[in-house]
Each structure stands twice: as structure tokens, then as C-alpha cells.
Amino acid sequence: xxxxxxxxxxxxxxxxxxxxxxxxxxxxxxxxxxxxxxxxxxxxxxxxxxxxxxxxxxxxxxxxxxxxxxxxxxxxxxxxxxxxxxxxxxxxxxxxxxxxxxxxxxxxxxxxxxxxxxxxxxxxxxxxxxxxxxxxxxxxxxxxxxxxxxxxxxxxxxxxxxxxxxxxxxx
Numbered sequence: 024x025x026x027x028x029x030x031x032x033x034x035x036x037x038x039x040x041x042x043x044x045x046x047x048x049x050x051x052x053x054x055x056x057x058x059x060x061x062x063x064x065x066x067x068x069x070x071x072x073x074x075x076x077x078x079x080x081x082x083x084x085x086x087x088x089x090x091x092x093x094x095x096x097x098x099x100x101x102x103x104x105x106x107x108x109x110x111x112x113x114x115x116x117x118x119x120x121x122x123x124x125x126x127x128x129x130x131x132x133x134x135x136x137x138x139x140x141x142x143x144x145x146x147x148x149x150x151x152x153x154x155x156x157x158x159x160x161x162x163x164x165x166x167x168x169x170x171x172x173x174x175x176x177x178x179x180x181x182x183x184x185x186x187x188x189x190x191x192x193x194x
Contacts, residue, residue, distance in 0.1 A: 046149070046157050049175050054146045056182045057139040060087070063189050064131065072131050076192040081121070083192055086185050087134040088126040089117070094141040097178050101148055104161045104171045114164040149175065 044052075064072060064083055072083040081089070096115060103110040120126070157172040 043176060046152065046154075046172065046175075049172075049179055050146060050149045052179050053142065053149070053175070053182070056186070057135070057142050059186055060090075060135055060138070060189070063186065063193065064135070067193065069131075071193065073127065074192060076188060077194065078191070081126075081188065081192070083189055084129065084131050085121050085126040086189055086192070087131050087138065088124060088129050089120065090182075090185055091134050091138040091141065092117070092120060092124065093181065094138055094145065097174070097181075098141055098145045098148070100161065100174055101145060101171065104159050104174065105148060105152075105156065107161075109168075110161045112161045112163045112169070145178075 043049075064087075067083070075082045100112050103112065152171075157170065157175075159171045160168050161171075161174070163169045
């Protein structure tokens with residue numbers, strides 16, 4: 024690791040204990056997110072989706088593959104925590120993914136379709152879990168012990184952050 028990881032210092036505090044919305048509310052928000060993305064980019068021409076955000080950051084063409092790539096990781100983590108006792112959860116350095124994985128060269132609508140599929144699998148894994156399942160834990164390489172609930176709340180926060188970025192890029 025070269026110092027960039029997927030968990031920031033503010034997220035580490037209270038990794039095991041977490042208050043906030045109910046699991047049903049979080050799962051509902053996760054289930055709705057692909058449609059929120061779809062509405063945000065609906066009928067937007069390719070040149071608009073490629074436009075950087077006002078602050079010079081990523082445009083939609085970078086954000087969607089980023090979300091898809093992280094969804095693969097989030098899904099694997101959730102499935103591991105549900106299936107194993109305290110699995111090891113690797114940290115990832117995503118700083119160069121946009122270049123290495125040619126985010127700008129990917130079709131945003133196909134990328135969104137793949138994201139929708141992955142998110143559907145994640146929601147299916149989380150829906151109707153018994154309350155005790157939300158306390159299942161894994162060992163994150165940086166954050167230490169983290170619960171399923173904590174992981175899922177991080178996914179929801181990641182969604183909101185990038186939807187805000189998309190709205191900014193499209194403004």
C-alpha cells in the first residue's frame with residue numbers, strides 16, 4: 024500500500040458501534056440508488072457526461088466506473104462477512120484506477136447497467152437479514168474490526184458523495 028486506502032480516519036472511529044438509520048432504511052436507500060443515478064444522467068448527451076465537474080474533478084464518465092468497481096469490492100466484503108467468521112477485508116488504493124482502467128473510455132450507460140446488477144445482488148444479500156446478522160464483523164486491514172452494519176453505512180455514504188459529484192458535474 025502506498026498510503027491511500029478506502030477508509031478514511033473519520034470513518035474508523037466507532038467502527039464496531041454504529042447508530043443511525045435502521046437496516047431496512049439503509050437497504051431501501053441502497054436499492055433506490057441505481058434509479059437515482061439513472062434519473063440524474065437520463066437524456067444527457069455523451070459530451071455532457073464527459074464534462075468535468077465545476078471544480079475540475081471527475082465527470083460522470085469517471086464516477087460511474089468508480090462506483091461499479093467499488094460495488095464489486097463492497098459486494099465481496101458483505102458476502103464474506105455473512106459467510107465467514109471475522110474475514111480479513113483488504114484495503115484498496117483506488118487513486119490510479121481511472122487511468123489504469125480507462126474510465127473515460129467506458130460507456131457510461133453500460134457501466135450503470137453493470138452497477139445496477141451488482142447493486143441488485145448486494146441488496147438481495149442484505150434484504151431480510153435477521154437483526155443479529157448486522158452485528159457480524161470482519162477485520163478491515165486499516166480500520167480494524169468493522170460490523171456489517173458499519174460496512175453498509177459506508178456504502179450508503181459513498182453513494183451520496185458520488186451522487187452529489189454527479190449532480191455538480193451536470194450542473
